[in-house]
Amino acid sequence: MxxxxxxxxxxxxxxxxxxxxQTAPISRTIDLTYTGVVSSTAADTILVRQPDGTLATYKGPLPDYPYKAGDPVTISFKATVPTQAYYDSAAYQGQKAADGIYRITVSSPYYNGGTAPGGVGNSSIADATGPIDPALNLGQPTNTRMTIVYDYNKDAYYIDGSGDFNSGAYGGVMGLIYNALTAAYEVCNTETTCRTSASSDPVLFRLSQNDDGTMTTGNVRIMSTDPASGTGTGVFSLLFSGSWNLPSFNGGAVQVPExxxxxxxxxxxxxxxxxxxxxxxxxxxxxxxxx
Missing domain, CATH: 1.10.287 (Helix Hairpins)
Incomplete structure (x- = not known):
């Protein structure tokens, strides 16, 4: 030659x-993290079921619980989201947004996450600080859902408003149980001790975002060692105050030669x-x- x-x-x-x-990928996987503190605990929110079936605020003694006011807390998961190349390619079959703003609902595979090309829309299960673990609910695995807004012009992501994150079910290793023999509340920290009997359901709850941006566990059930009686059972909630951290990129389309x-x-x-x-x-x- x-x-x-x-x-x-x-x-x-x-x-x-x-x-x-110079063939850009049509998706990327980002880490989303909610960072905050515990702002309301079981002691602040516990409601006890009365003999007549009503719920009343409980102000008596409670055992040390894993979440105390001021404790740091995080909720994190991974999401596969689109890039500029996704909307520039044939992979995107939707309508082009004139303002370059797109809303993407990400969810774990159980709820059809990641069905778009490149896995866009897929998320992992949200992991929380402390003894909050994924659990089955009626045979359904834990699921995470959130709406993420993508700004094509800046190649950046943000959360539009609030109240659009939820994940569940969780439980199994955190809760309170009412001991009918001692008439006292105890911490249950295993799947076995959080059940009142071998056939009863474990303590289950969801993680969800409120309109003001706080995160709550919702109504966590308080079981009783006397399943025949409603006395002593009730609910409580945990409240987390914080915000989401989303990655940002050096946005905008970069002009390159052929x-x-x-x-x-x-x-x-x-x-x-x-x-x-x-x-x-x-x-x-x-x-x-x-x-």
């Missing part, structure tokens, strides 16, 4: 590599210079031989 041919092959290889390198064109022009120029130099060297040798 001549040196000129070798240059041409190199130019083709570099231009092909440039085309591959794939490999700079490399092609550069190598082509080098090839031309090399050929002219070889020609001049040949002419010089011919003159030397003639003289």
């Amino acid at each position: 001549s040196r000129v041919a070798m240059f041409a092959a190199t130019v083709f290889a570099i231009s092909s590599a440039g085309a591959v390198a 794939p490999g064109m700079l490399g092609m022009f550069g190598l082509a120029s080098m090839a031309l210079v090399w050929r002219r130099r070889r020609a001049r060297q040949g002419e010089a040798r011919a003159k030397d031989q003639a003289s």
Whole structure:
């Protein structure tokens, strides 16, 4: 192969590599984290069921509970979201937004997350600080759902308003149980101790976002060791105050030359210079031989 041919092959290889390198992925996986503190505990929210079936605020003694006011708390999960390339490609079949704002609902696979090309819309199960663990609810696995807004113009994500995050069911290893023999509340910290009997349901609850941006566990049931009586059973909630942290990127479409064109022009120029130099060297040798 001549040196000129070798240059041409190199130019083709570099231009092909440039085309591959500049093919942007249509999705990316981001980490979402809610960071805050416990602002309301079981002691603040406990309601006890009375003999007549009503619920009344309880102000008596409670055992030390895993979540105390002021304790740090986090809720985190991963979400697969679109990029600018997604909306520029044939993978996106929807209507183009004139303002570049798109709303994406992400959810775990149980609720059809990630059915779009590139896995867009898929999320993992949200993990929370402390003894809040995923649990089955009527045979259904824990699920996480949230609406994320994507700004195509800035290549950035944010949460539109509030109240759009929920995840459940959780439980199994955190709760309170009323001991009918001692007439006192106790912490149940295993799936076994949080049940009143082998056939009863474990303590289950959801994580959900309120309109003011706080996060709550909802009504966590308080079981009783005397399942025949409603006395002593009730509910409580945990409240977390904080905010979501979403990643940001250096947004905006970056203008780049056609794939490999700079490399092609550069190598082509080098090839031309090399050929002219070889020609001049040949002419010089011919003159030397003639003289």
